[in-house]
Amino acid sequence: MTLLAVERIKLFTTRSPWWCLLTALTVTVGLAALITATAEADFPLTVEVTQFGRMFGLMVVMVMAALAITTEYRFSTIRSTFQAIPNRTAALLAKTLVVALLAMVIGELAAFGSFGIATLIQPEANLAISSAADWRLVAGTGLVYGLSAVLAVAVGVLLRQSAGAISVLMIWPLLVETLVPVIPRVGDDIAKWLPFTAVDQFLAGPTGNPPLSPWGSLAYFAGVCVVLLAAALVTANKRDA
Amino acid sequence: MTLLAVERIKLFTTRSPWWCTLIALGVTVGFAALMAGTAEADVPMTVSASQFGYGFGLVVVMVMAALAVTTEYRFSTIRATFQAIPNRSAALLAKTVVVALLAGVIGLLAAFGSWGVATMMTPDVDLAINTAFEWRAVAGVGLVYAIAAVVAVAVGILVRHSAGAISLLLIYTNLVENLVTLIPTVGPKIHQWLPFNLAHHFLTGNPDPTGRPDQFGPGLSDATVGPWPAVAIFAGFGLLMLLISLVVANRRDA
Amino acid sequence: MIEAVGLTKRYGKTLAVDNLSFTVPTGRVTGFLGPNGAGKSTTMRMILGLDAPTGGSALIDGKHYRDLHQPLRTVGALLDAKWVHPNRSARAHLQWMAKSNKINPKRVDEVLDIVGLTSVANKRAGGFSLGMSQRLGIAAALLGDPQVLLFDEPVNGLDPEGILWIRKFMHRLAEEGRTVFVSSHLLSEMALTAQELVVIGRGKLISQTSTEDFVAQATENTVRVRSPHLSALRTALGRTGVSLRDEGDSLVVTGMDCAEIGELAASTGAVLHELSPQRGSLEEAFMQLTGDSVEYHAGLAETIDLVAAGK
Ligand SMILES: Nc1ncnc2c1ncn2[C@@H]1O[C@H](COP(=O)(O)OP(=O)(O)OP(=O)(O)O)[C@@H](O)[C@H]1O
Ligand SMILES: [Mg+2]
Numbered sequence: 001m002t003l004l005a006v007e008r009i010k011l012f013t014t015r016s017p018w019w020c021l022l023t024a025l026t027v028t029v030g031l032a033a034l035i036t037a038t039a040e041a042d043f044p045l046t047v048e049v050t051q052f053g054r055m056f057g058l059m060v061v062m063v064m065a066a067l068a069i070t071t072e073y074r075f076s077t078i079r080s081t082f083q084a085i086p087n088r089t090a091a092l093l094a095k096t097l098v099v100a101l102l103a104m105v106i107g108e109l110a111a112f113g114s115f116g117i118a119t120l121i122q123p124e125a126n127l128a129i130s131s132a133a134d135w136r137l138v139a140g141t142g143l144v145y146g147l148s149a150v151l152a153v154a155v156g157v158l159l160r161q162s163a164g165a166i167s168v169l170m171i172w173p174l175l176v177e178t179l180v181p182v183i184p185r186v187g188d189d190i191a192k193w194l195p196f197t198a199v200d201q202f203l204a205g206p207t208g209n210p211p212l213s214p215w216g217s218l219a220y221f222a223g224v225c226v227v228l229l230a231a232a233l234v235t236a237n238k239r240d241a
Numbered sequence: 242m243t244l245l246a247v248e249r250i251k252l253f254t255t256r257s258p259w260w261c262t263l264i265a266l267g268v269t270v271g272f273a274a275l276m277a278g279t280a281e282a283d284v285p286m287t288v289s290a291s292q293f294g295y296g297f298g299l300v301v302v303m304v305m306a307a308l309a310v311t312t313e314y315r316f317s318t319i320r321a322t323f324q325a326i327p328n329r330s331a332a333l334l335a336k337t338v339v340v341a342l343l344a345g346v347i348g349l350l351a352a353f354g355s356w357g358v359a360t361m362m363t364p365d366v367d368l369a370i371n372t373a374f375e376w377r378a379v380a381g382v383g384l385v386y387a388i389a390a391v392v393a394v395a396v397g398i399l400v401r402h403s404a405g406a407i408s409l410l411l412i413y414t415n416l417v418e419n420l421v422t423l424i425p426t427v428g429p430k431i432h433q434w435l436p437f438n439l440a441h442h443f444l445t446g447n448p449d450p451t452g453r454p455d456q457f458g459p460g461l462s463d464a465t466v467g468p469w470p471a472v473a474i475f476a477g478f479g480l481l482m483l484l485i486s487l488v489v490a491n492r493r494d495a
Numbered sequence: 496m497i498e499a500v501g502l503t504k505r506y507g508k509t510l511a512v513d514n515l516s517f518t519v520p521t522g523r524v525t526g527f528l529g530p531n532g533a534g535k536s537t538t539m540r541m542i543l544g545l546d547a548p549t550g551g552s553a554l555i556d557g558k559h560y561r562d563l564h565q566p567l568r569t570v571g572a573l574l575d576a577k578w579v580h581p582n583r584s585a586r587a588h589l590q591w592m593a594k595s596n597k598i599n600p601k602r603v604d605e606v607l608d609i610v611g612l613t614s615v616a617n618k619r620a621g622g623f624s625l626g627m628s629q630r631l632g633i634a635a636a637l638l639g640d641p642q643v644l645l646f647d648e649p650v651n652g653l654d655p656e657g658i659l660w661i662r663k664f665m666h667r668l669a670e671e672g673r674t675v676f677v678s679s680h681l682l683s684e685m686a687l688t689a690q691e692l693v694v695i696g697r698g699k700l701i702s703q704t705s706t707e708d709f710v711a712q713a714t715e716n717t718v719r720v721r722s723p724h725l726s727a728l729r730t731a732l733g734r735t736g737v738s739l740r741d742e743g744d745s746l747v748v749t750g751m752d753c754a755e756i757g758e759l760a761a762s763t764g765a766v767l768h769e770l771s772p773q774r775g776s777l778e779e780a781f782m783q784l785t786g787d788s789v790e791y792h793a794g795l796a797e798t799i800d801l802v803a804a805g806k
Contacts, residue, residue: 031420038425052423055416064311070404160406163311167304170408174415175296183275183291184284247595254587255580307792317578320545324572327561408592493779494546 003085003094010081011068011098018065024106025113027060028053032114036121046126047134048204050118054141059108059170061103061145065152066165068099073160082241089233096153096229100146107145111138136214137203143218144199151195151225155230172196197222244326244335251318252309252339261305265347268297273355277362286366288375289445291359295382298351299389300411302344306390307406309340310397323495326460330487335484337394341387348386352379377468378444384472386442388479392436395482398490413437422463433464436478443472496521497542497643497676501551504698513698514551519676519691520644521575524669526706527678527691528781534698535678539574553641567596571636572645576628579622585612585631588620589638592605598639606634625652633661644668646677650684662688682781686710694781718753720760721769722747728765732756745769760781 011017031053040047069092072078081134086093091152119127128137152169159165173196181191191197201210201217212220252258272294313319326332329464356379360368370379393410400406401438414437422432432438442462498518504512512534529535529687539616542553544560547778550745555563555570563569579588589603607613612632615623629649636644646665648768650658650745665688669675679685685692685706692709702709732739736751748756753770760767 035424038427040286040425052420056412056420059408059412059416063404067404163304163308163407166404166407167300167411170411170415171300173299174411175300177435179294179296184281186279243594243597247591250587250591250594251580251583254584254591255582259584265715316580318576318580320540320543320574321578322595323545324543325567325592327563327566372789492547494540 003090004098006085007091007095007098010077010095011102014071016067016071017064017102020060021102021106024060024064025110028057028110029113029117031056033117033121036118036125040124041121045118045122045127047115047127047129047137050114050127051111051137051141051203053114054111054144055173056204057085057106057141058145058148059174062104062148062152062169063166064140065099065103065149066156066169067162068096069153069156069164070160070162070165074162079241088237088241092153092157092233092236096150098107099153100149103149104146107142108139110145111141133207133214140203140218147218147222147225148199150229153234154225154228157236158228193220195221198224244331245339247326248336248339251322251336252343255312257308257312258305258343259408261301262343262347265298265301266351267304268301269294269351270358272297274358274362277359280363280366286359286363286368288356288368288370289378291356291368292352292378292382292444294355295348295385295444296415297346297432298382299386302347302386303393303414304407305391305412306340306344306393307397307410308403309336310394311401311403311406314401317402320495329491329495333394333398333487333490334390336390340394341390344390345383345387347378348383351386353383381444381472385475388472388476389437389440391479392482395479395486398486399482400479405428429463433462434474436475437472438462439464439466440475442466443475445470446471496556497645498554498557498675499538499542499551500554502541502548502553503550504534504536504541504546505549511698512541512548513516515698515700516551517700517703519693521674522672523690524665524675524677524688525693526685527676527693527695528680528682528685529678529695529701529772530680533680533695535603535680536574536647537698538695539572539676539678540782541572542645543570545570548790563774564609565596565639567598567641568658569639569641570643570645571641572647573629573636573640573649574645574647576625576632576651579628579631582619584617585620585623585634586616586766588631589635591594592635592638596639602638602640604617606623606637609637609800626654626657629653629657633664641673643674644676647677648678648680650679650806658684705779718748718751718756719745719769719771719773720756720767722760722765722767724765727763728760731763731765733757747773747778 033049035049036045039049067112069078072081080198081091082088103152115127115129120237129135155169156165159168171204177191177194177196183189193194198212198217198221199206201212202221205214206219210217259478273291276290277286281288310319313322322332323329356368356370370376380486393406396410397406400409417434418432421435422428424431439462442464446462446464446468462471466474499515499517500541500610502512502515503510515534515538527535527538537546538553541548542555550580552559560566560570567701570615579585586603586607589606590600592598593603604613604616607616612627612630612634615627623631629652633646633649636646644665649661653661665675669690675687677685690707691703692706693703694709704712705787719742720728721744725744729739729746732751734747735738735751737748740747740749751759753772757767760770779802
């Protein structure tokens with residue numbers, strides 16, 4: 001618990017988490033407002049449409065999570081951290097947990113905020129979160145953000161520098177995962193097992209012919225995150241701080 | 242000329258441009274090899290298919306260009322630069338030119354490298370570069386990378402932080418432009434004028450009359466202007482950003 | 496010659512430099528003295544045209560820095576030794592600077608030699624110790640063989656040998672007829688290095704004098720006198736017009752030396768229990784001068800007491 005408190009203090013006494021929180025919320029909720037305001041008859045409003053900005057929020061959250069660790073390396077505060085808490089695994093796990101929790105809260109706020117603003121702007125659309133799929137789509141955003149933050153922290157620990165970590169974290173989901181299906185023959189088979197494709201299957205799926213159920217997809221994504229985190233912890237323990 | 246030489250020394254005496262060049266070439270050429278290796282009769286290799294991976298190199302080049310500026314701010318070498326060259330516009334323009342030239346060269350190497358690998362791996366397919374479209378698709382990559390580098394340098398000057406500049410650039414090019422299309426009614430109208438969509442249109446749009454199997458590629462651009470006006474608008478956008486960034490750099494404290 | 500006229504810089508609410516005017520003469524080492532946060536670095540950045548003054552101006556030989564042709568040939572500066580890309584070698588750092596002002600590339604090896612970095616010239620600057628970084632910064636300042644040199648806390652982090660080296664070095668530069676402007680927050684250091692002083696506190700000019708005058712004024716002699724006949728002595732001393740101060744059971748006399756006081760005591764018939772000269776330290780004088788203009792009162796004494804008490 002002490003470690004969690006330490007990491008909470010560290011996180012909230014810098015400005016970047018606040019900026020990221022603000023950006024993530026304004027952009028997702030703002031986009032939801034924009035899209036509901038411009039929606040017309042030939043473009044009916046659905047719960048899915050209100051969650052239009054989720055990928056954007058996800059990117060911001062991953063940037064925040066990666067920065068939480070890479071800035072420690074940049075300013076060498078990681079050394080003070082390991083000096084105060086020689087058990088590196090514990091220190092890094094505490095940080096991961098705090099960042100993931102914050103990410104989760106941001107996800108829920110963004111998702112319900114987007115949904116809420118849509119119902120306010122177009123009350124006659126009778127939007128309601130009723131089916132299991134709807135709940136996954138809205139409430140599930142928090143889970144996805146939380147797990148993605150774990151992934152981002154892991155990448156941050158492994159690469160130790162902001163530019164590299166952020167580039168990898170943006171390019172992978174936004175570019176690599178969209179270009180893989182273009183590869184003839186094998187592309188689609190590989191794409192099915194890409195982590196952020198699995199996220200889409202969980203939130204908005206099942207579409208196409210996914211190998212896993214929505215919850216299975218989320219578990220798969222969680223598995224990827226945990227494996228990366230484990231790799232990061234092993235690396236951090238092995239190398240000089 | 243002196244200023245260009247200065248910036249050339251500065252750029253090549255750090256490691257990141259080398260890394261970025263290697264990575265950019267590796268991912269684009271590698272992706273072309275992947276495409277060629279998996280090509281088959283009903284999904285044949287084409288000149289444009291050898292360039293499907295240009296987006297990878299593009300983001301790497303933009304990261305490199307942004308870092309070329311933001312690291313100067315991070316390590317305060319920008320102050321040493323402005324101390325040596327008090328004319329900030331000249332110093333920053335020289336940097337932009339050098340970075341854009343490097344980006345252009347990387348683009349040409351990546352494009353012709355990709356094409357070369359594809360030609361070698363699928364010798365029985367005719368991949369000769371003949372039509373204007375094919376020349377644009379391959380050689381045009383250099384131009385697009387160079388302009389994108391100008392945009393990235395400008396964003397770097399404006400934002401000054403690596404993390405911020407890179408996030409902004411990558412989120413904008415790979416997410417925001419695509420998301421705009423989803424806005425009802427006005428979305429597509431706006432989207433066809435967005436800069437990176439126009440760049441994509443320059444490289445992949447307006448295909449030659451014989452047609453090509455574009456169903457197996459990244460989506461085509463929805464821009465309606467011709468390819469050369471498209472790239473002209475893209476270049477104009479880059480110059481506008483650069484101009485804004487120069488004005489800002491001259492106004493604020495180094 | 497460097498000339499600041501009504502130099503003012505405001506960062507949001509902080510007034511870092513406040514209507515500061517001074518001149519830095521040629522052929523002398525001029526110390527720029529002030530406590531932490533006084534605005535020394537800010538002033539130097541404004542002289543170099545890096546930060547735009549909110550008001551006033553700083554001129555070098557009558558020109559704004561921005562209007563200098565090939566400025567490194569006129570002004571060399573070491574403001575912060577860390578302004579180097581960590582992955583660039585020392586030589587490469589100097590090479591690009593030389594190139595930018597069309598300075599002969601041979602000069603790079605010359606200055607590396609002057610500061611004694613030849614053996615590590617091709618190593619990445621990020622791996623340098625603080626002392627080595629300072630030397631690299633000095634090499635960069637000397638690159639254009641400039642007439643005007645600015646150094647911001649150049650002895651920061653240097654060992655005694657390095658400090659001595661810099662001190663001699665600056666004297667030599669001044670003897671060669673250059674203008675040397677060097678900042679520090681240590682008066683004792685400046686007393687040994689500088690011939691002229693510009694003292695500031697909270698962004699305002701406190702004084703501009705020669706170091707000699709400043710030190711003389713600062714170390715003004717006082718004499719402590721203890722005597723069973725203090726009141727008689729006080730009357731006798733009072734007539735001579737010296738200034739007197741009571742301190743416990745003793746009298747502190749300013750403006751008369753021990754011999755004179757002793758003679759006066761003898762003629763008055765006063766018995767002396769103590770007659771001891773007191774020397775004010777330079778640091779004390781500096782503290783007195785800048786006392787109310789120190790930005791960060793650390794409560795240093797209390798901190799030391801706490802540490803000593805093991806708390
Ligand atoms: N870029 C800036 N933005 C905001 N405030 C600044 C900036 N630079 C300096 N200041 C403020 O201006 C004041 C003067 O700072 P400056 O660094 O010039 O002091 P200094 O005399 O060099 O101190 P030191 O001896 O510690 O180096 C300080 O209060 C500082 O906080
Ligand atoms: Mg300072």
